[in-house]
Amino acid sequence: MSLPLCDDRPGPSLRQERGQREVFCGLTGIVWLHRKIQDAFFLVVGSRTCAHLIQSAAGVMIFAEPRFATAIIEERDLAGLADIDAELDCVVGRLIERRPDIKMLFLVGSCPSEVIKLDLSRAAQRLSQTLMPQVRVLSYSGSGIETTFTQGEDACLAALVAQCAPMPEQAEPSLLVVGALADAVEDQFRRYFEQMGLTRVDFLPARHAADMPAIGPKTRFLLAQPFLSDTARALEERGAIHIPALFPLGVEGTEAWLRAAATVFNVGEQVFQNTISSAIARAEASLHRAREKLAGRSLFFFPDSQLEVPIARFLSRELGMELTEIGVPYLHRRHLAAELDLLPDHVQIVEGQDVEQQLDRCRALKPDLTVCGLGLANPLEAEGFSTKWSIELVFTPVQGFEQAADLAELFTRPLMRRALLEV
Amino acid sequence: MQLTVWTYEGPPHVGAMRIAAAMKNVHYVLHAPQGDTYADLLFTMIERRDTRPPVTYTTFQARDLGGDTAELFKNAARDAYERFKPDALIVGSSCTAELIQDDPGGLAQALDLPIPVIPLELPAYQRKENWGAAETFYRIARTLTRPRDEATRADGRRPSCNILGPTTLGFRHRDDLTEITALLTAMGIEINVVAPLGATPADMSRLADADFNVVLYPEVASITASWLQRTYGQKQTREMPIGVAGTRAFIKEVAELAGIEVPKEIENRARLPWYSRSVDSTYLTGKRVFIFGDASHAIAAARVASREIGMKVVGLGTYSREFAREIREAAASYDVEPLITDDYLDVEVAIAAAAPELVLGSQMERHIAKRLGVPCAVISAPVHVQDFPARYSPQMGFEGANVLFDTFVHPLMMGLEEHLIGMFRGDFEFRDGIAPSHLGGSAPAQEAPAPVVVAADGGAQVAWTLDAEKELRKIPFFVRGKARRNTEKFALERGTTRIDVETLYEAKAHYGR
Ligand code: SF4
Numbered sequence: 001m002s003l004p005l006c007d008d009r010p011g012p013s014l015r016q017e018r019g020q021r022e023v024f025c026g027l028t029g030i031v032w033l034h035r036k037i038q039d040a041f042f043l044v045v046g047s048r049t050c051a052h053l054i055q056s057a058a059g060v061m062i063f064a065e066p067r068f069a070t071a072i073i074e075e076r077d078l079a080g081l082a083d084i085d086a087e088l089d090c091v092v093g094r095l096i097e098r099r100p101d102i103k104m105l106f107l108v109g110s111c112p113s114e115v116i117k118l119d120l121s122r123a124a125q126r127l128s129q130t131l132m133p134q135v136r137v138l139s140y141s142g143s144g145i146e147t148t149f150t151q152g153e154d155a156c157l158a159a160l161v162a163q164c165a166p167m168p169e170q171a172e173p174s175l176l177v178v179g180a181l182a183d184a185v186e187d188q189f190r191r192y193f194e195q196m197g198l199t200r201v202d203f204l205p206a207r208h209a210a211d212m213p214a215i216g217p218k219t220r221f222l223l224a225q226p227f228l229s230d231t232a233r234a235l236e237e238r239g240a241i242h243i244p245a246l247f248p249l250g251v252e253g254t255e256a257w258l259r260a261a262a263t264v265f266n267v268g269e270q271v272f273q274n275t276i277s278s279a280i281a282r283a284e285a286s287l288h289r290a291r292e293k294l295a296g297r298s299l300f301f302f303p304d305s306q307l308e309v310p311i312a313r314f315l316s317r318e319l320g321m322e323l324t325e326i327g328v329p330y331l332h333r334r335h336l337a338a339e340l341d342l343l344p345d346h347v348q349i350v351e352g353q354d355v356e357q358q359l360d361r362c363r364a365l366k367p368d369l370t371v372c373g374l375g376l377a378n379p380l381e382a383e384g385f386s387t388k389w390s391i392e393l394v395f396t397p398v399q400g401f402e403q404a405a406d407l408a409e410l411f412t413r414p415l416m417r418r419a420l421l422e423v
Numbered sequence: 424m425q426l427t428v429w430t431y432e433g434p435p436h437v438g439a440m441r442i443a444a445a446m447k448n449v450h451y452v453l454h455a456p457q458g459d460t461y462a463d464l465l466f467t468m469i470e471r472r473d474t475r476p477p478v479t480y481t482t483f484q485a486r487d488l489g490g491d492t493a494e495l496f497k498n499a500a501r502d503a504y505e506r507f508k509p510d511a512l513i514v515g516s517s518c519t520a521e522l523i524q525d526d527p528g529g530l531a532q533a534l535d536l537p538i539p540v541i542p543l544e545l546p547a548y549q550r551k552e553n554w555g556a557a558e559t560f561y562r563i564a565r566t567l568t569r570p571r572d573e574a575t576r577a578d579g580r581r582p583s584c585n586i587l588g589p590t591t592l593g594f595r596h597r598d599d600l601t602e603i604t605a606l607l608t609a610m611g612i613e614i615n616v617v618a619p620l621g622a623t624p625a626d627m628s629r630l631a632d633a634d635f636n637v638v639l640y641p642e643v644a645s646i647t648a649s650w651l652q653r654t655y656g657q658k659q660t661r662e663m664p665i666g667v668a669g670t671r672a673f674i675k676e677v678a679e680l681a682g683i684e685v686p687k688e689i690e691n692r693a694r695l696p697w698y699s700r701s702v703d704s705t706y707l708t709g710k711r712v713f714i715f716g717d718a719s720h721a722i723a724a725a726r727v728a729s730r731e732i733g734m735k736v737v738g739l740g741t742y743s744r745e746f747a748r749e750i751r752e753a754a755a756s757y758d759v760e761p762l763i764t765d766d767y768l769d770v771e772v773a774i775a776a777a778a779p780e781l782v783l784g785s786q787m788e789r790h791i792a793k794r795l796g797v798p799c800a801v802i803s804a805p806v807h808v809q810d811f812p813a814r815y816s817p818q819m820g821f822e823g824a825n826v827l828f829d830t831f832v833h834p835l836m837m838g839l840e841e842h843l844i845g846m847f848r849g850d851f852e853f854r855d856g857i858a859p860s861h862l863g864g865s866a867p868a869q870e871a872p873a874p875v876v877v878a879a880d881g882g883a884q885v886a887w888t889l890d891a892e893k894e895l896r897k898i899p900f901f902v903r904g905k906a907r908r909n910t911e912k913f914a915l916e917r918g919t920t921r922i923d924v925e926t927l928y929e930a931k932a933h934y935g936r
Pocket of ligand 1: 025026027046047049050051053110112143144145456457458459518519
C-alpha cells in the first residue's frame with residue numbers, strides 16, 4: 001500500500017510496516033535529560049531489564065554517580081507480599097536522603113509498571129505532598145510498549161508542561177523553544193533572539209527545576225525537535241500557540257526556523273539578516289567541503305529517533321545525497337508537513353518496522369551509507385556497508401548554523417574512514 | 424523493591440542470549456517489548472560481534488495487549504524458523520512478557536516445527552543474568568543430550584573430555600578456551616565437545632560420549648555438569664586453572680580423571696614464578712588489595728595476589744549470591760569479612776573503608792577506584808569493550824598466570840619510583856596525587872575521604888592536632904589513608920582522643936611491617 005501524502009504532486013510515498021522493531025524504548029531519553037536538567041533525578045520504576053538498558057545505552061558508567069536509578073520491582077512486590085506503594089515511598093526516601101541536592105524527581109514508568117497498572121501519577125502526587133517544597137515529584141512513562149526512543153523526552157516534557165506555572169493574562173507575548181538542546185546550541189539561539197530584539201525567550205526544559213517557564217495563551221512556541229507531539233498538545237491545551245516551521249537542522253532549516261519566530265514577533269527583515277548573515281556565510285563555506293564528499297552518494301535510514309525526515313531533507317537539499325528509504329518509528333504528519341514538502345518525489349518513507357524485511361531491502365539497494373542503531377551497525381559493516389550510528393545524531397549538538405558542518409561530518413566520517421583504511 | 428544505580432548482571436534472558444549467541448544453528452524467540460532489543464548492542468558493540476545475535480523479539484506494544492499477543496508470538500516463531508532454519512529453537516519471555524503469561528513454550532510446541540523446541544522459564548523478578556545462562560545451558564543439554572554411544576568407549580582410545588562454560592560476553596572466554604584446549608591437548612586428552620561456545624545442537628547431543636567434563640566457568644556450567652554426572656556418571660573438574668598453583672591443581676585433577684600421568688615440561692611457559700621471585704618485585708610484598716567480581720574470578724585472583732605475588736588481601740567479595748558459600752570460605756582463609764552484595768554503593772563503601780593500595784574488580788570497581796584515587800585492574804565481568812583486547816590475553820593456564828602478573832602489577836607505582844616520591848615529596852613534579860609515570864603522569868588522584876572514626880560505644884571521636892595533620896601529609900598519598908586509619912585505631916585503643924606527632928609515630932612503630 002502506497003499513499004501519496006498530498007494529492008497535487010507525487011511527493012514521497014508512505015508505507016506502514018509491522019513486525020520486529022529494533023529500537024530503544026523511551027527510557028533511553030533519561031541518558032540526556034538527566035544531564036540537561038541539572039537538579040533533576042530520574043527514578044525508573046521497572047525491572048532489571050530497564051536498569052540494564054539505561055546502563056548499556058549510557059555506555060556503562062560514564063558518570064560515577066548519575067542522577068538516575070531504577071527501583072527494581074521484585075517477586076514479593078508482584079505477589080502482594082509487600083505493599084508496593086510503601087516500598088516505593090521507602091526507595092524515594094532513601095534516595096532523597098542520599099541526594100539532598102535533588103529538586104525535581106521524575107518517577108518514570110516502564111513496561112512492567114504499566115502492565116501491573118502501578119499508578120505512578122498518584123504516587124507522584126502523594127510523594128510531592130510530603131516532599132514539597134524541597135522536591136517536586138512528577139511522573140511519565142518511558143515504557144517500550146508505549147514509547148519509542150525519543151518519545152520518552154516527549155512524555156517527560158509533557159509532564160513538565162502540566163506543572164509549569166500559568167502566565168499572567170496581561171503578559172506580553174513570549175517565545176518558548178521546546179525540546180532539549182545542547183547547552184552551547186541553546187546559548188547560540190538565545191543570542192540570535194536577543195539580537196533580533198526578542199526579550200522574553202524561554203527554553204523547555206530549563207537547566208534547573210526552579211527556572212521552568214510560565215505558560216499561557218501569550219506563549220508562542222517553536223519546536224526544536226520533531227518528536228514532541230504530546231508536549232505540543234499539552235502546550236496547546238494551555239492556550240500556547242505553535243509556530244510551524246522547519247526544524248533547525250542545516251542552514252535552510254535553521255534559517256526557516258528562526259524566521260518563523262521573527263515573523264511572529266514582527267522582527268524587521270534587516271534586523272533578521274544582520275543577525276544571521278555571518279553565521280550563514282560561515283556554515284555554507286564549511287558545508288561546501290562536505291558536499292564534495294557526499295553529493296550523489298545514496299543513503300538509507302533505519303527508523304530510530306524521528307529526526308530522520310529533517311536530516312534527510314538537509315542531506316538531500318544541502319549536500320546532494322540521494323535518498324533511498326527513510327525509515328521512521330512514527331511520522332507526525334502535521335509537525336513534519338513543511339519538511340515532507342521539501343523531500344524529493346518518490347522517496348520511500350516507511351513508518352514502523354519489520355527489521356528483517358528492512359535489512360533485505362537495504363541489502364538489495366546497496367546504499368553508500370546506512371543510518372542504523374548500534375545493534376545493526378557492526379553486522380552491516382561486516383557485510384561491507386558503511387554505517388552511521390543513529391544514536392549519535394541525538395547525542396551530538398547538531399542544531400543551528402554553527403553545527404551544520406558537524407552534522408555533515410557525522411556522515412562524511414564513515415565514508416572517509418572506509419576509504420582510508422587499508423586493512 | 425530494590426534501589427539500583429548500576430547493575431552487575433542483566434536480567435536472566437540476557438544470560439539466555441549469551442548461550443544462544445555462543446552456539447551455532449540455534450535461534451531464540453523472545454517475547455519482549457521493543458526496548459529490550461537494546462541487548463543486541465551488548466554483543467555487536469561490546470564484543471564487536473560481526474553478526475546479529477540469533478534472537479527474534481516479538482516487540483509487542485500496548486495496543487497489542489488487549490488483543491492477541493499470543494498470536495504475535497506464534498507468527499514471530501514461525502517466521503524466525505522459516506527465515507533462519509535453525510536446528511533448535513529456544514523460546515521464552517522477558518520480564519514484561521512474564522507478566523502477561525502467554526506461555527511461549529506451549530505456543531511454540533503447537534506450531535509443530537520439525538526441530539526441537541526448548542522452552543525456558545526464567546523468573547525475571549527473582550533471578551539474574553548468570554543464573555539465566557546456566558539454566559538455559561542446562562535446558563538445552565537436557566533436551567538434546569543422548570545416552571553415550573558405546574562405540575566411543577573402545578579400548579586403547581585416548582581419554583576425552585568436554586569443555587563446558589565458555590559463552591559470548593564472558594570475561595576472556597575466547598582466549599581461556601584456546602589456552603585450556605592447548606593444555607589438554609598437550610596432556611594427550613581428546614576434546615569431545617566445547618559448549619556452549621561454538622557448539623551446534625548436534626554437538627550438544629554428543630556430550631555424554633566424553634569421559635569427564637572440564638568446568639571452566641561454574642557460573643554457567645555447574646548445573647549442567649552436575650546433571651551430566653548424575654545421569655551419565657561423568658566426573659567434573661572443580662579446580663579453576665587460574666594462576667600457577669590453580670593450573671597445577673587443575674592439571675593434577677585432570678590427570679586423575681583421565682587416568683594418565685602428568686606430562687613433564689608442561690610448565691615451560693610459566694614466567695610468573697620467577698618474575699615474582701625477582702628482587703624488583705619485593706615492593707609488592709604486603710600491598711593491600713581489595714578484590715570483587717564474579718565468585719570464581721574473585722577467589723582465584725585472591726589466591727594469585729596473595730600466594731603468588733605476595734600481596735595482602737584486605738577485602739574479598741562477589742555479586743554472585745549463588746556462590747556465597749565459596750566466597751565465605753575463601754574470605755575466612757584471608758581473615759577478612761566476605762562482601763556479598765549486588766549493590767554498587769555498598770561495594771564503594773567497603774572499598775573506601777578497607778583503604779587498599781590496589782583494587783581488582785569489574786568495570787564497576789574500576790570506576791570506584793578511579794574516584795578514590797586507587798590503582799585498579801579488571802579481572803571479572805561485567806564486561807566493557809576494553810575487556811575484549813585484540814591481543815591474546817587469557818586468564819587461565821600458565822600464559823594466563825603471566826597475564827595476571829602483568830595485569831596486577833601494571834597499575835602500580837614501580838618500586839623505585841615509590842621510594843623516590845617518599846623521599847622527595849616537595850618536588851613539584853612528584854607532587855601528591857600523581858599517577859605512576861608509565862601511565863601518563865599527572866592524572867590527579869583524590870585521597871580517599873578520611874573515615875570518621877567513632878569509638879565502639881558511640882562516644883568520643885579522635886581529633887588531629889595541626890602538626891600531626893601536617894606530618895600525615897608528608898606520608899605518600901597512596902599509603903596515607905591506611906596511616907590515618909591505623910593511627911586513629913591505635914589512638915582509640917589507647918583511649919587517646921587527641922592525635923599529635925608522637926601518637927602518629929607510635930602508631931607507625933606499632934603497625935610497622
Ligand atoms: S522496553 Fe520496557 S521492559 Fe524493556 S527496558 Fe524499556 S521499559 Fe523496560
